Amino acid sequence: MSDIEDILAQLREGAEHPWRAVEQAKAEGRAVAGCVPYFFPLELVHAAGMHPIELWGGGSSTGAAGSYYPAFYCSLLFTLMERVLDGSYDDLDCVIVPTTCDGLRNLEENWKFARPDAAIIDVVQPTVRTTPEAHAYMVQQLHRVAERLETITGSRITERAMRTSIALYNRQRAALRRFSALAARHADSIAPCMRQAVFAAARSMAVERHTALVEQLDDALAALSVHEFPGIKVVLTGVLVDSPSLLVELEKNGIAVVGDLTISESARYSHDVPGRVDPFDSLAALWERVRGVSVALDPLKERGELLAALVRERGADGVVMCSVKFCEAEEFDVPVMKQQLEAQNIALLVLEMESQEVASEQAATRIQAFAEMLGDRSGTGFCAADSREGCARTHENG
Ligand code: SF4
Secondary structure, three states: OOHHHHHHHHHHHHHHOHHHHHHHHHHOOOOEEEEOOOOOOHHHHHHOOOEEEEOOOOOOOOOHHHHOOOOOOOHHHHHHHHHHHOOOOOOOOEEEEEOOOHHHHHHHHHHHHHOOOOOEEEEOOOOOOOOHHHHHHHHHHHHHHHHHHHHHHOOOOOHHHHHHHHHHHHHHHHHHHHHHHHHHHOOOOOOHHHHHHHHHHHHOOOHHHHHHHHHHHHHHHHOOOOOOOOOEEEEEEEOOOOOHHHHHHHHHOOEEEEEEEEOOOHHHOOOOOOOOOOHHHHHHHHHHHOOOOOOOOOOOOOHHHHHHHHHHHHOOOEEEEEEEOOOHHHHHHHHHHHHHHHHOOOEEEEEEEOOOOOOOHHHHHHHHHHHHHHHHHHOOOOOHHHOOOOOOOOOOOO
16 A cells, blocks of 8 residues: 555545544543634633544434424424434533534534533624734633633643644644645546545544644655546535545546635644734634635635635636535535636636535536547547446545
8 A cells, every 4th residue: 555545545535434532532532622613723622631523413313303493494404403402412512612603502502402412602703804803802711712612621721722723723724735736736536535535524623643643644745656547526515525425426427626715624734823912812812813714704705715715726627515505604605616716717617506415416417428528629529438436435424
């Protein structure tokens, strides 16, 4: 097995079995905090000496969450609630729930009702993000979370520990940004599902181990000679693009992912936490710096422009948006984004998915048609039948 295959196998194992990292942290005597999306700074949990794991729901649905959410709520919330009800999160020492959208605002209450003993820490992120008042409010929220974490662990979070954690997570961000650029240059070696696994592993693996593996992977990729990828190149956008069958469908149609503006992937790693005198001040700045995603208010509507810039930078042929069904934030972004991309003659495919859903026949047909349309446009004469087999995989839910 080559170095690259070996590193990818380790990252893939981390992505497919997120609870192994939790078991290990518990065995080492560390408390574990579940972190619900979006954009809570994991540095604070790490500085408290705890292990953070991101919770994105997923998995099968028995319908039990229907007593808490009506059927028209998004699958991410629905399956998160299902996992609460089936006890998947019972061993967590606490859960941090940011309140980015209306559904997430209800999650805290629903969770408490379903599991009265669970330690739930809510975080109210200001909707208007870039004013001094919003910043001061976010600092205050982070202090409140820190106090709750200190109560759970029985130890104080020191400024020194926070600075160390900030440096570690910034290093992880840099490694993932470099990986994204290198994966675009080596699209022939990094299939869509492998690229996704590198990001997904960060949701549960210890940051130290994940960063070390991604840095090794980056170095190994940088040493490879570059071969022009013969198929179609796209940039992905959405909240979460985790469906293994969708990623395999891309691969089967000769489509490589050469960049993304996806919340669960690059959007989270685009900006470092700044080094300021007060580490709470530094962490609060993270929410202000988020750009081009539906869950963070953007009066300038930059998402389409940022995607267009990424398409140009990476030499992509088009954009694929995986929109979570019933997510209003995503739905509101589509018309403006579509207009901005059309104005620059960039093709957009919008697929509405349940989170981690098996790609439907209809989605598969639309991906194939998109690949053929882009193949004609780019003059490559690319044919989906020329493409490789997909690398199907299964995974546990985080
Ligand atoms: S997918 Fe949309 S509706 Fe669902 S939790 Fe995320 S932001 Fe809220």
